[in-house]
């Protein structure tokens with residue numbers, strides 16, 4: 669499979685992907701940034717663990733979300 673290399677917007681190094689996870693409570697303020705609806709289980713309530721991937725630069729320690737990366741690359 670062809671995997672496109674993504675470059676750091678700060679130092680142009682090749683970015684690595686990094687797995688991040690976070691426990692978010694469905695009643696908390698930040699819950700609106702996460703998708704609590706799952707097709708099989710209905711709506712999740714309480715503490716839910718979200719796992720996603722971000723791009724990470726080992727050189728300058730930058731962390732770029734996939735959404736940010738899309739915006740950066742479409743701006744080029």
Ligand SMILES: [Zn+2]
Pocket residue numbers: 676677678679680681725726727728729730
């Ligand atoms: Zn960098």
